[in-house]
Structures are given as C-alpha cells and as structure tokens.
Amino acid sequence: MSEKHxxxxxxxxxxSQALQRSLQRKGYRAEIANTLSEAxxxxxxxxxxxxxxxxxxxxxxxxxxxxxxxxxxxDIRMLMLTGYSSIATAVDAIKLGADNYLQKPAGTAAIxxxxxEHRSDxxxxxxxxxxxxxxxxxxxxxxxxxxxxxDGNISATARQLGMHRRTLQRKLQKRxxxx
Numbered sequence: 001m002s003e004k005h006x007x008x009x010x011x012x013x014x015x016s017q018a019l020q021r022s023l024q025r026k027g028y029r030a031e032i033a034n035t036l037s038e039a040x041x042x043x044x045x046x047x048x049x050x051x052x053x054x055x056x057x058x059x060x061x062x063x064x065x066x067x068x069x070x071x072x073x074x075d076i077r078m079l080m081l082t083g084y085s086s087i088a089t090a091v092d093a094i095k096l097g098a099d100n101y102l103q104k105p106a107g108t109a110a111i112x113x114x115x116x117e118h119r120s121d122x123x124x125x126x127x128x129x130x131x132x133x134x135x136x137x138x139x140x141x142x143x144x145x146x147x148x149x150x151d152g153n154i155s156a157t158a159r160q161l162g163m164h165r166r167t168l169q170r171k172l173q174k175r176x177x178x179x
Contacts, residue, residue, distance in 0.1 A: 006030040007048035009039045022108040036065050045071055050115050055082030055089060065090055071099035077115045081106060086144035131153045143171060
C-alpha cells in the first residue's frame with residue numbers, strides 16, 4: 001500500500017496531535033496546520049489525499065479553505081469536523097466541496113469511516129437522519145440559519161428572532177444540543 005497523506009487543519013493542538021499519532025500508527029503520513037495560512041503552506045510541500053478541517057479555526061472559518069483544497073487537489077477527500085454543528089454549516093460545507101461533515105468529539109475510526117463514505121449521485125447530501133429532532137435542536141438550527149442569513153450579525157439576528165441581543169449571545173455560547 002502506498003503511503004496516504006493526511007492534512008489536519010485544527011487549532012486544537014491536543015486533538016490535532018492525538019489524531020496525527022493515531023493516523024501515523026495506521027500507516028498514514030499526517031501533517032498538522034493550526035491556521036489556514038499554515039494549511040496553505042503545507043499544501044506547497046506535499047499533496048494530501050485526505051483533509052480534516054475544523055469549522056472554527058481561531059477567528060477564521062474552516063469553510064473558507066474548502067474551495068482552495070478542492071481546486072488544488074480535485075481528488076482529495078475532505079471532512080468538516082466541528083463541535084458547533086448545524087444543518088446550515090453542514091450544507092455550506094458540502095456545497096463548497098467537503099465530502100462529509102462530522103460532529104466532535106470524533107475518534108479516528110469515525111473520521112476514517114466518514115472520509116471513506118462515498119455519496120452516490122442520487123443521494124441527497126443534506127438528508128437528515130431518521131427520527132425527529134428535539135425542540136431544542138430545532139431552535140438551535142433556526143438560530144444558526146438566522147445568524148447565517150444575517151452574515152453573523154448578532155444584533156440583526158436578535159431583532160429578526162424577536163429576542164434581546166444578550167439572550168441570543170448566551171444561547172450561542174452554549175454547546176449545541178443533540179438531536
């Protein structure tokens with residue numbers, strides 16, 4: 001088996017290093033980039049076959065590097081990984097060229113499985129899992145969509161949702177609820 005190259009783009013150093021060690025034990029060559037500019041530099045030195053991209057990298061969005069990676073490496077398999085998942089960001093990641101989307105915490109086995117999943121042309125990439133989501137999860141998704149529609153403007157989103165800005169900020173600081 002020829003060596004497969006992995007690019008890990010995440011600002012969580014402990015997670016990145018643990019994933020790198022785990023991938024190396026499985027025979028992958030794994031490089032870590034803690035910023036988007038470091039990721040672009042890594043792409044000058046080697047050609048990754050796989051990429052795991054965190055949604056929030058310091059003050060930047062990991063979504064912005066997906067088109068760059070897709071254009072530079074058309075056959076790369078990309079996974080958007082985040083602790084702040086929402087349907088809106090999952091759809092954005094897929095539309096921009098990510099192959100899959102996974103919520104943290106995720107282990108190496110789950111990451112590799114998600115990267116190996118191939119969407120067929122007749123599969124809807126935005127299909128929701130079976131089972132109705134909770135009211136709290138629907139509320140979280142609605143807030144995320146409103147925030148996206150307002151280009152991240154908290155005040156405009158709060159006005160649109162009919163709530164006080166500080167209330168919205170407190171809701172956004174909480175971890176997203178599970179289905």
